[in-house]
Amino acid sequence: MSLPLWQPRRRGGRFFMRAVSLSLLMAHSSLHAQSTESATVPRLEASECVTEALTELGADCYTFHGYENWNEPSDNQVRLPVAVIEPEEGKPEGEEASDEVPVFFFPGGPGYSSLGNRDYMEQLREDIGNRTLVTMDHRGFIHAEPALECPDYAAVSPYHNIIHTPAITSSLDPMERLQPITSAVEACYRKLTEEGIDVAQYNQHAVSRDVDEIRQLLDYDVIDAFGSSTGSGTVLSFIQYHPDSIRAAIFGWPWFSHLRNRPPVDEFYTAKQIFNDTLSLCVAEDEACREMLPGWLLAVDRARRTLDSRPYVVDVKDAAGNDKTLYFDGAAFLDTLYLMLPSAYAELPSLVADIEAGDYTRLEEFFLIDSYEPETESPNYALGYFLAHVCGDMGANRPTKQDSIAAVQREPAILGFEPPWVCGWWGEDGDVPSEHNDPPISDIPALAIHGQMDPCCGTRWSEHVRQTMPNLQFVEYQGLGHNPVNECRSTMVDAFLDDPYKTIDDSCKNEVALEPWVIEPPQ
Secondary structure, three states: OOOOOEEEEOOOEEEEEEEEHHHHOOOOOOOOOOOOHHHHEEEEEEEEOOHHHHHHHEEEEEEEEEOOOOOOOOOEEEEEEEEOOOOOOOOOOOHHHHHHHHEEEEEEOOOOOOOOOOOHHHHHHHHOOOOOEEEEOOOEEOOOEOOOOOOOHHHHOOOOOOOHHHHHHHOHHHHHHHHHHHHHHHHHHHHHHOOOOHHHOOOOOHHHHHHHHHHOOOOOOEEEEEEEEEHHHHHHHHHOOHHHEEEEEEEEEOOOOOOOOOOOOOOOOOOHHHHHHHHHHHHHHHHHHHHOOOOOOOHHHHHHHHHHHOOOOEEEEOOOOEEEEEEEOOHHHHHHHHHHHHHHHHHHHHHHHHHHHHHOOOOHHHOOOOOOOOOOOOOOOHHHHHHHHHOOOOHHHHHOOOHHHHHHHHHHHHHHHOOOOOOHHHOOOOOOOOOOOOOOOOOOOOEEEEEEOOOOOOOOHHHHHHOOOOOEEEEEEEEOOOOOOHHHHHHHHHHHHOOOOOOOOOOOOOOOOOOOOOOOOOO
């Protein structure tokens, strides 16, 4: 049965019909909805919501049909779930035009689907105030077709298996740790290409085109964009490629590709400065901290050196009851601290002091030994998309195997760090323009949100971007990490969307107090 063949358009709360062809025009009653014969691409069809959470939120749900390769249209197409969630309060009379601009959410991960997470979407709605939220799974995500699934990668990925990943604990030899990861990356690439997927098309450049086509089909003149983590990098690409389609941008805890794609060793040591910055807060606020760590600028490196010379080794039992030995050297310490800083920062001064003194008592809790249970599945992630996105967006900056091996030999900690180094084992560059990793140049107003205890995505990202985006404002929330959630965040986002060019009031940024420092000198 063919669906009605018209494309509704939305402007100022009114809908009108745009004919696909006069002979095919038929009426349809669903708000926002448009659908056409299957040969018409791009198109947007009314559909069932892909998750119960979207249904519970009263979303209008659609399926977007687009080309896998926009530059070479073929039978290879992508189908994406799209949800439009209107504000609960409705549009009051006399509301300013800025509130008629919908907020498009750009999910991060990359590859993390939030469509089944009602709490996550409720937080977004609280952030944006009385505005329409448009959210979706981007191409390759778990609810999209094709979904770029590589489930075997979850068992070895340092990004998804977190603390107990083989990249950190399986051996003291970096090359032995490297092997299972790179084998899974190669296997994922083979699997996807054998399925007929053009993996080079799963990148921020193509996603930006998808989103702009959806914008047009929903008949929005412009959008406001809200990115989460790597989704903020996708927002930046949207600004780069579709500058006339966006009014304002929110970069949530941003991870921008043109900075992420630097050599991984360089990026690791830049992020590592957050550890020293944390210790500097302690010594500045408490003289006892300075007395315990007179050489506090060297404390993290000394702890690392101590663990390299005498690793922390512990025996655990796996899910089947088999004995397993975990190895934690200095690189594993830095990897884990990178992940755990938001919850461990208050104890960091005593932790590094104890390690340097040879007291490993705190490490059982720090390395989560009691909760040893590797996550061998990643249900909200499309891990094939994760790899295709990370590697594809590098373009010609993708490292060779030799580049990555040399980087691991120089700094083994990058095995458990963010993943661009794995792209030496990915099969091809992404299909992105040569300027894809250039610094963005734009006058579009933007607000960037950072957590003070986020080693990944601190304010240095915004300091860099503001050199070429002069209307970027940024704020750092005290004591919070990646994806900081507090009342201040929602207040500031709502105010920014009201007037993106107005200087934001950030007086609430320290509403979350720092935890009391744990200062217990080694015995």
